Amino acid sequence: MKITCLAMGLLFSVASPLVAAESLVIGAEDDWYPYAGTVDTKPKGMAVDIVREAFKKAGIDVQFQSMPYARCMEEAKASKIFGCFDAARNSVLENQYLWHAKPLFKAKILIYAKADSTEKGLTAKSLEGMDVAVTQDYEYGEAFDSNPKIKRVVSKHDVQGFRKLLNGQVKYMVAYEKVANHLFAHHKAEMGDKFKPVGSTAEVGLYIAIGKNFPNAAKYIERFNQGFDGIVKDGKYKAIENEWK
Numbered sequence: 001m002k003i004t005c006l007a008m009g010l011l012f013s014v015a016s017p018l019v020a021a022e023s024l025v026i027g028a029e030d031d032w033y034p035y036a037g038t039v040d041t042k043p044k045g046m047a048v049d050i051v052r053e054a055f056k057k058a059g060i061d062v063q064f065q066s067m068p069y070a071r072c073m074e075e076a077k078a079s080k081i082f083g084c085f086d087a088a089r090n091s092v093l094e095n096q097y098l099w100h101a102k103p104l105f106k107a108k109i110l111i112y113a114k115a116d117s118t119e120k121g122l123t124a125k126s127l128e129g130m131d132v133a134v135t136q137d138y139e140y141g142e143a144f145d146s147n148p149k150i151k152r153v154v155s156k157h158d159v160q161g162f163r164k165l166l167n168g169q170v171k172y173m174v175a176y177e178k179v180a181n182h183l184f185a186h187h188k189a190e191m192g193d194k195f196k197p198v199g200s201t202a203e204v205g206l207y208i209a210i211g212k213n214f215p216n217a218a219k220y221i222e223r224f225n226q227g228f229d230g231i232v233k234d235g236k237y238k239a240i241e242n243e244w245k
Contacts, residue, residue: 023061027072027084038066046244047086050104058227070137079211086206088139101225103205108177109140111199122199133161133173140174141202
């Protein structure tokens with residue numbers, strides 16, 4: 001009997017860390033490289049690394065599910081997953097989700113025209129009345145997102161929007177600078193030197209949009225805040241940034 005009890009005790013002591021381990025499922029956009037994209041069937045990108053390492057620092061394992069951004073945000077809103085990244089906070093989204101304290105990173109949103117354009121210094125207001133290519137459910141800064149006078153021509157992917165600009169279906173395309181640069185390099189023959197930035201709508205912080213009804217959301221947000229601060233202090237954040245320059 002003593003031997004049996006001892007064996008059971010040992011088994012419990014080995015198993016208990018597994019029972020106590022915490023894990024979260026988070027949605028990662030599948031087509032927004034170099035921040036988040038699907039590469040060889042797996043989520044990859046700077047934001048993926050930041051989110052993973054911040055939660056790891058907080059002692060939480062993260063499982064990523066790659067999916068289109070619109071679906072990702074809907075699943076987070078319904079609290080089917082903990083959250084979705086990368087979202088730019090605006091007046092529409094602000095009260096639909098919960099948010100962590102500091103942005104994962106900041107990014108410039110540029111206005112693109114064809115390479116022969118002579119325009120410069122355009123803003124969101126400059127786009128009023130114009131046909132502008134956008135990607136479904138993306139955020140482009142408050143001044144753009146809240147302006148109903150901009151004629152949005154919606155595509156499911158950034159590359160489709162740039163093709164509309166190339167083919168003359170729209171006058172402008174708005175896109176995040178690093179994402180656009182990746183597309184130009186990846187589709188070099190088609191669009192490598194065909195566009196130029198002629199203005200900007202905003203520079204925004206990108207976040208995980210967190211389901212308001214996700215169980216223990218407040219606790220996990222606090223753990224993420226602690227982990228994020230931790231990787232900033234220990235240099236891991238800077239190392240990730242340098243890796244993705």
